[in-house]
Amino acid sequence: MNFAVFASGRGTNLQAIIRAAKKGKISANLALVVSDNKEAYALKRAKRAKIKTIIVEAKNFNSREDYDAELVKILEQENIDFIVLAGFMRIITSVLINKFRNKILNIHPALLPSFKGTHAIVDAFNYGVKFTGVTVHFVDEKMDHGPIILQGLVKIKENETAETLEAQIHKIEHKIYPEAIRLFSEGKLKFEGRKVNKATT
Numbered sequence: 001m002n003f004a005v006f007a008s009g010r011g012t013n014l015q016a017i018i019r020a021a022k023k024g025k026i027s028a029n030l031a032l033v034v035s036d037n038k039e040a041y042a043l044k045r046a047k048r049a050k051i052k053t054i055i056v057e058a059k060n061f062n063s064r065e066d067y068d069a070e071l072v073k074i075l076e077q078e079n080i081d082f083i084v085l086a087g088f089m090r091i092i093t094s095v096l097i098n099k100f101r102n103k104i105l106n107i108h109p110a111l112l113p114s115f116k117g118t119h120a121i122v123d124a125f126n127y128g129v130k131f132t133g134v135t136v137h138f139v140d141e142k143m144d145h146g147p148i149i150l151q152g153l154v155k156i157k158e159n160e161t162a163e164t165l166e167a168q169i170h171k172i173e174h175k176i177y178p179e180a181i182r183l184f185s186e187g188k189l190k191f192e193g194r195k196v197n198k199a200t201t
């Protein structure tokens with residue numbers, strides 16, 4: 001199985017995935033890194049690991065649908081079986097979702113369905129929750145909504161700051177995202193409605 005990682009920024013999750021693949025913890029082949037941002041540090045990480053990169057800039061397209069149609073074309077050319085979103089800062093449309101139904105994974109830095117959106121870590125911190133965490137889920141048409149694959153829990157300590165919380169969140173992300181990719185690519189996830197269970201056999 002071939003997969004692509006989509007990233008717009010720093011790419012620490014990409015790095016964790018590369019590391020896990022190198023250690024043999026993910027057997028699927030990370031064949032491609034796609035970015036909408038030519039300055040993304042994630043691209044440097046990919047190049048260092050000798051992974052093919054493609055930049056698709058939004059300014060060259062008239063609509064989100066046109067942009068996603070270009071992504072579909074590329075993914076088909078590269079024989080990509082599934083997609084891993086790792087800090088990809090774009091809303092994706094049904095053009096892409098329909099072609100890769102239940103084959104697009106995303107990671108969100110909160111315990112969904114709480115604290116959706118782009119400021120989840122700070123939102124949870126400011127709300128005063130005692131626990132927050134990380135969610136890996138399949139992508140559907142609604143933002144931060146699809147079936148949940150794995151969640152990791154983070155306890156908010158007495159002297160926590162938004163910065164220390166962010167560090168805790170990323171540490172958990174880097175553990176559970178490679179694990180979710182492993183389970184998915186080995187066919188170990190089974191759907192029961194919108195529930196995703198680990199297969200026992």
Ligand code: GRF
Nearest residue numbers: 010011012013087107108109
């Ligand atoms: C992560 O916090 C992830 O949960 C969110 O975007 C961030 C990406 O970080 N979707 P990085 O680029 O992988 O360091």
